[in-house]
Amino acid sequence: KAGVTQTPRYLIKTRGQQVTLSCSPISGHRSVSWYQQTPGQGLQFLFEYFSETQRNKGNFPGRFSGRQFSNSRSEMNVSTLELGDSALYLCASSPSPRGRTEAFFGQGTRLTVV
Amino acid sequence: DQQVKQNSPSLSVQEGRISILNCDYTNSMFDYFLWYKKYPAEGPTFLISISSIKDKNEDGRFTVFLNKSAKHLSLHIVPSQPGDSAVYFCAAKGGNDMRFGAGTRLTVKP
Numbered sequence: 001k002a003g004v005t006q007t008p009r010y011l012i013k014t015r016g017q018q019v020t021l022s023c024s025p026i027s028g029h030r031s032v033s034w035y036q037q038t039p040g041q042g043l044q045f046l047f048e049y050f051s052e053t054q055r056n057k058g059n060f061p062g063r064f065s066g067r068q069f070s071n072s073r074s075e076m077n078v079s080t081l082e083l084g085d086s087a088l089y090l091c092a093s094s095p096s097p098r099g100r101t102e103a104f105f106g107q108g109t110r111l112t113v114v
Numbered sequence: 115d116q117q118v119k120q121n122s123p124s125l126s127v128q129e130g131r132i133s134i135l136n137c138d139y140t141n142s143m144f145d146y147f148l149w150y151k152k153y154p155a156e157g158p159t160f161l162i163s164i165s166s167i168k169d170k171n172e173d174g175r176f177t178v179f180l181n182k183s184a185k186h187l188s189l190h191i192v193p194s195q196p197g198d199s200a201v202y203f204c205a206a207k208g209g210n211d212m213r214f215g216a217g218t219r220l221t222v223k224p
Contacts, residue, residue, distance in 0.1 A: 004157070033212065042120070042216030043158070043203060056210050090157055097210045100146045100165055105157030 002027065004093050004106035012112045018079040021109045025072050025093030031055075032074040033103060034066060037088040046089075049074055050097050081113045117141045118206050120215035128223055133191040135218050137204035140185065144206035144213075149178060149189045152201045152217070161202075162189070194222045 005024040013019050025032050033056075034046040045058035049068035066076040072093075078085055088110050092103035119138045127133045135149075145166040150158035164171040164178045164187065171178050177190045191198055201217045 006157075035214070043214035045213060048210065048212075050210075092157075097212075100163070100207075102148055102160040102163060103205075103212065104160065105150075107155070107157045 004091060004104050006089075006091050006106035006109050008109060009107065010110045010112075012114060013081050014114055015081055015083060017081050018077065019081060019111060021076045021078075021089055021091075021111070023074045023076070023091030023093075023106060025074070025091075026104055029093035029095050029104075030072050031094045031097045031103075032068055032072065033092045033094075033097075034074070034076050035090045035092065036060075037090060037108070038086075043090065046076065048097055055097055078111075083113050086111060086113045117144075118204060118213045118215040120202075120204060120218050122218050123216070124219040124221070126221045126223065127194050129196055130193045133189075133194045133198065133220055133222065135189040135191075135202050135204075135220065137187045137189075137215050138185060139187075139206045139213075141206065141208060141211075141213075142185075143208035143211070146207040147178070147180060147187050148205040148207065149176075150203045150205060150214075151198075152203060158203055191220075194220075196222045196224050198222050 031050045033048040035043040048056040052068045068074045088108045090108045092105045094103040148163040149161040152158040180187045203217045204215045
C-alpha cells in the first residue's frame, strides 16, 4: 500500500505570492488533515477534510485554505505569503476522523518564503 | 489554544537507561492518545497509542501510561538506544479533533 504522498517536497516563494500544496492520502483513507510545523511550535493544526467537507479548522488566518476532491486528494493554498509562513507543512490521512485509529503522515513540503 | 502540552522541549539520556517523556492535556473529550516519532526531513511516524479505557499499553521497549484524573500521559522507553534519538510528539484525539503537543527532542548518548 502506498503511503501518503505530498508534492512538492521543497518550495521557495517570495513574499506576496501564493502557493498550492498537494496531498494524496493512503488508498481508502477519506480523512486528510494539514499541519504546520515550525521550530518550537510543534504541529499546529490547520484544517481537516472528510468526504470533501472541511470538518475542523485551526486558528490560522483566512489566507490559509484547502479543499478535498472526490478521490480524497487534498490541496492546501496559502495566499499573500509572509516570511512567517516558512515552515514544514505536513499532511496526514486516516480512514475517518473519528475512532481509535492513527493518522499516517507524509514527508511534508518544506516551504521557504523569501 | 494549547490543549496538548509537552513541557520539556528536550531530554538527554544515556544509552541503556530509561527515557520518560511526558504530556498533559486539558480537554476531557479526548479519549484516544498517541505518540509519534519524527526524524529530520521525514514525516512523523506512529509509535504507540492508548485508549482512555486503559491505563497502560506496552509494545516492546515502549510503554505508554495514562492517568485520566491528572490528564497526563507518559511514554517510557526501556532500554533507550541511540536510534531512539528523535523528536517525540504526543497527540490526543476526541470527536473530530486531533491535537498535537510541541514535541520533545530526545537525545540518547552512547
